[in-house]
Amino acid sequence: MFYVWMRECLQGVFPDMFSRSLTDKDAEAVANPDRFTDVAGEEASKRELANQDYEQKMSDIFSELYRVLEPGGVMTVMFTHKETDAWDTLTMSLINSGFVITSTHPITSEMPQRAGMKNSASADSTLLLTGRKPHEERDPENAVPTLWSDVEADTRKAAKEAARDLLESGVSLTKTDVIISAFGPTLRVFADAYPVVDDQDEEVPPRKALETAREAVTQILVDEYLEGMDVDNLDDITEWYILCWLVHEAETFSYDDGRQLGLGIGVDIDEIKRSTKTWRKSRGDISLRGHDGRVQNINEKPEDRSSRLPVDPDDLSFPRSLDAVHAAMHVYDKRGETETIEWLRERNFDSDSQFKATLKALLQVLPHNHEDWELARDLAVGRTSDVLDLDFSPNVFAEDGDETKQSTLGGH
Structure with missing residues (x-):
C-alpha cells in the first residue's frame, strides 16, 4: 500500500527506485x-x-x-x-x-x-x-x-x-x-x-x-x-498456567511467548503438552485448556471415562495444584455444593495452602466471563467457602473494567 502511493508521488523524482509497479519481494527484509x-537442509532449517x-x-x-x-x-x-x-x-x-x-x-x-x-x-x-x-x-x-x-x-x-x-x-x-x-x-x-x-x-x-x-x-x-500471592511456591506447571493468564489475559496467544514464560520457570511446554493437557495448539498459537478439557466425567463409570483426559476426580491426591482445583470445579459443576464439601474434606483441601493459593490466583487472572472463573467464584463464596476459608479483597469480584484497554497516541 505504501509503495503504491509513494510511486504515485515520487516516480518522477526517483524513476529508478519506482520503476516496478509492485515492490521487489526478493529484496524485502522479512x-x-x-x-x-x-535450499534448506540438514545444516540449516528454513x-x-x-x-x-x-x-x-x-x-x-x-x-x-x-x-x-x-x-x-x-x-x-x-x-x-x-x-x-x-x-x-x-x-x-x-x-x-x-x-x-x-x-x-x-x-x-x-x-x-x-x-x-x-x-x-x-x-x-x-x-x-x-x-x-x-x-x-x-x-x-x-x-x-x-x-x-x-x-x-x-x-x-x-x-x-x-x-x-x-x-x-x-x-x-x-x-x-x-x-x-x-x-x-x-x-x-x-x-x-x-x-x-x-x-x-x-x-x-x-x-x-x-x-x-x-x-x-x-x-x-x-x-x-496478584495480591498476597507467591506463585513461586506452587508447582511449576500450575505457576506457568497462572502466569500465562496473568500476562496474556486471553486463552490464546503466541507460542513463543508461552514457551519463553515456561523456560523462565523451568517448564518445557512441549514436554507437558500431551501428559497434562494444559494447552493445545491452535493455528500455531497456544490455547489454554479449562477444567472441562482436562477432567474425566465423574458421572460416568470409571471404565467408560476418557483416558485422554489426565485428571481423575476420584483420585485422593493430585500431582499438581491446578489438577486439584480443576477437579474441584468439575465436582462442583456435576455434583453440586454438598458433595463438593465432602470431596474437599476427604482430600484435606480445607487445609491445603497450595490448593487455596491456586484457586485464589485463578480468580484474579481469569476473565469473569470464563466458565472456570464462575466456578472458582462459586467455590470461594458459596457454602464451600466455610470449608476453604479464603481471604479476598472485594476487587477480586468486581466486574471486569477497562484495565486492559490500549493507550492511544494522545496518551503520550
Missing part, C-alpha cells in the same frame, strides 16, 4: 521461511535461513542509514513484533551497523481488531526504538568482551525499572506490552556491553538478555496484580 523451502537473510538485510539497511548520518545523528525504528527471535535479529542488526541504542518509547498504533492483527505476532503497541550514530566509531569485532555474569544484574534492573515506570505512569498498556516495552532499556544495557560472553567464552546472544527481562517483568506483574 523473515519468510517459505522462501527457503528448496527458519534459520530466513532469520539469517532477514538479519543480513536489516544490517545492510541500518549500515546505509549509519553511513549517511552525521556523527550524533539519530535514527528511529518503529517495531511492533513481539517474538524474541525478531528482537534478537533487530538488536544484532543495529549492533553490527554501529548504532548505539539510546531510548525506547511505547505507543499504541495497532488496532488489535483489524484484519491481519488477530492472532498475529505483532504487539498491540509499537515500540519506537532510537539509535544514535556515536561521535567516535566503535569496533565491536575488536572490543573487549564483557562477561554475562557482569551484565545480567544490570539487565534485570533495567527491565524492572522500565516496567515500574510504565505501571506508575497510568498509561493503559496490556501486560504483554509492558514486557515488550522493557525490551528497549534491556537491549541498551546489552548493546553497551557488547560483545557479551559466558564463563565458557561462548558469545551470548541478545535473546538471553530478553529472556532475563521477561522473567524480571513477569515478577513485577505478579507483585502488582
